[in-house]
Amino acid sequence: MAAEQSSREPSPRWSRALTALHHADRRAARALAHTAGAALARTRAEAACESVPLAEAPGRVLARDAHAACPVPHYASSAMDGWAVRGPGPWRPLSPRHDDALPSTASDVALEPGTAVPVVTGGVVPAGATTVVRDEYSRVDGVTLDLAPGAPQTELAGRHLRPAGTECATGDLLLAEGDTVSPVDAALAAVAGLDSLQVRTPPRVAVLLTGSEVLSAGVPGPGRVRDAFSMSLPHIATAYGARVGTVQRVPDDPEQLAAAFDAACADHDLVLTTGGTSRSAADHVRPLVHARTRVLVDQLGLQPGHPALLGAGERAAVLALPGNPLGAVVVLLLLGGGFLAGFLGREPQPFTPAVTGVDVPGGRSDRLVPARRREGAWVPCRSVGSNMLSGLAAADGLLAVPRGGLAAGGAAEILALPW
Ligand SMILES: Nc1nc2c(c(=O)[nH]1)N[C@H]1C(S)=C(S)[C@@H](COP(=O)(O)OP(=O)(O)OC[C@H]3O[C@@H](n4cnc5c(N)ncnc54)[C@H](O)[C@@H]3O)O[C@H]1N2
Numbered sequence: 001m002a003a004e005q006s007s008r009e010p011s012p013r014w015s016r017a018l019t020a021l022h023h024a025d026r027r028a029a030r031a032l033a034h035t036a037g038a039a040l041a042r043t044r045a046e047a048a049c050e051s052v053p054l055a056e057a058p059g060r061v062l063a064r065d066a067h068a069a070c071p072v073p074h075y076a077s078s079a080m081d082g083w084a085v086r087g088p089g090p091w092r093p094l095s096p097r098h099d100d101a102l103p104s105t106a107s108d109v110a111l112e113p114g115t116a117v118p119v120v121t122g123g124v125v126p127a128g129a130t131t132v133v134r135d136e137y138s139r140v141d142g143v144t145l146d147l148a149p150g151a152p153q154t155e156l157a158g159r160h161l162r163p164a165g166t167e168c169a170t171g172d173l174l175l176a177e178g179d180t181v182s183p184v185d186a187a188l189a190a191v192a193g194l195d196s197l198q199v200r201t202p203p204r205v206a207v208l209l210t211g212s213e214v215l216s217a218g219v220p221g222p223g224r225v226r227d228a229f230s231m232s233l234p235h236i237a238t239a240y241g242a243r244v245g246t247v248q249r250v251p252d253d254p255e256q257l258a259a260a261f262d263a264a265c266a267d268h269d270l271v272l273t274t275g276g277t278s279r280s281a282a283d284h285v286r287p288l289v290h291a292r293t294r295v296l297v298d299q300l301g302l303q304p305g306h307p308a309l310l311g312a313g314e315r316a317a318v319l320a321l322p323g324n325p326l327g328a329v330v331v332l333l334l335l336g337g338g339f340l341a342g343f344l345g346r347e348p349q350p351f352t353p354a355v356t357g358v359d360v361p362g363g364r365s366d367r368l369v370p371a372r373r374r375e376g377a378w379v380p381c382r383s384v385g386s387n388m389l390s391g392l393a394a395a396d397g398l399l400a401v402p403r404g405g406l407a408a409g410g411a412a413e414i415l416a417l418p419w
């Protein structure tokens with residue numbers, strides 16, 4: 001459902017093409033978060049790209065196409081220890097076999113018909129060579145090299161000779177803009193002569209943790225809770241490609257919260273807040289997000305996590321996560337994951353088709369329930385209240401449970417966990 005926009009609400013230019021949602025369903029909210037991430041990234045065009053050495057490139061998103069700086073392979077080489085020969089035998093070796101020959105030994109020789117030079121695996125095969133004869137299929141008799149008795153004729157077919165440029169030529173497209181660099185992509189870039197890749201600058205994420213009752217260490221007494229976010233949320237954001245900056249505890253005081261919020265917005269792309277999304281006198285995040293941002297998602301039609309907010313500030317976006325730990329993580333996976341993918345120019349990770357292993361009752365709203373895979377089917381975990389974490393700790397994914405529930409053996413959807 002589209003929300004009405006109050007005339008007093010800020011209206012950052014980057015968010016104007018986006019239609020705000022109220023009580024959004026999970027698909028619409030995730031799609032809007034993704035579009036919002038992409039829209040904010042477009043305002044960062046000047047700083048959206050950086051060069052990283054190949055060893056730091058895996059996991060990053062390419063900001064530019066990468067082209068080969070040399071052919072791959074870049075020289076004709078031998079796949080076996082043996083002799084590079086020209087034409088049918090016998091051949092005259094131009095040099096004796098050296099057991100300590102280096103791969104580059106034969107580089108400056110051009111073979112005439114009927115001649116041979118020794119080569120090692122990976123070594124340069126000289127111009128003119130028509131095949132490589134393996135040591136075990138060769139016989140040197142005085143000054144003559146020949147195929148050993150019983151050697152297969154296929155030895156003459158050139159199959160141990162790896163010509164240059166069979167994988168790609170200089171200038172060929174290796175990796176495309178928008179690809180996430182895999183470890184093997186980085187290795188391919190190296191063998192194609194590259195030293196670095198142009199990648200998207202990661203979105204900078206701040207985490208502001210509200211709640212004066214929250215303790216950072218030790219065993220909490222009644223009414224106090226141990227902080228469950230400073231050790232978890234930054235890693236989840238990092239798993240989605242973000243770079244985490246400020247991680248800060250803020251007391252339940254509107255002025256201190258506003259000051260911390262404004263400072264975080266000034267030099268981050270996404271500000272995550274935790275707690276304070278409800279409507280009690282101690283919940284200062286909700287009024288602050290309404291005052292400082294254009295609210296794009298105002299509550300979700302989802303359990304847990306329904307009080308969440310996504311807002312567009314002048315410089316940064318804010319995702320206000322509920323204080324209940326499971327609710328906070330679910331919203332970070334659903335909306336934070338969508339936003340960060342959009343910012344990085346990636347598709348959001350899709351919900352994947354799954355089979356339900358047991359009947360799962362419905363409820364008053366759609367749910368995302370921590371679930372485990374058992375023999376190919378998905379079964380909800382125990383302890384999945386929004387204030388709980390042990391169900392999520394045991395989970396392999398989030399099972400989408402519609403209001404009508406799920407029947408054992410029926411189709412469902414899963415959002416994979418990023419850890
Ligand atoms: N009258 C209503 N009350 C509540 C509603 C409602 O609709 N009407 N919604 C409930 C739901 S659902 C949620 S979710 C929570 C949202 O709460 P807030 O975002 O305002 O969060 P807090 O009230 O600050 O805290 C809730 C809960 O979480 C604990 N918490 C907070 N920070 C941390 C942390 N860093 N680590 C671990 N636990 C944390 C906090 O102590 C509270 O127990 O509102 C419901 N109430």
Ligand code: MOO
Nearest residue numbers: 304305306327386
């Ligand atoms: O929306 Mo809250 O996270 O369910 O408990």
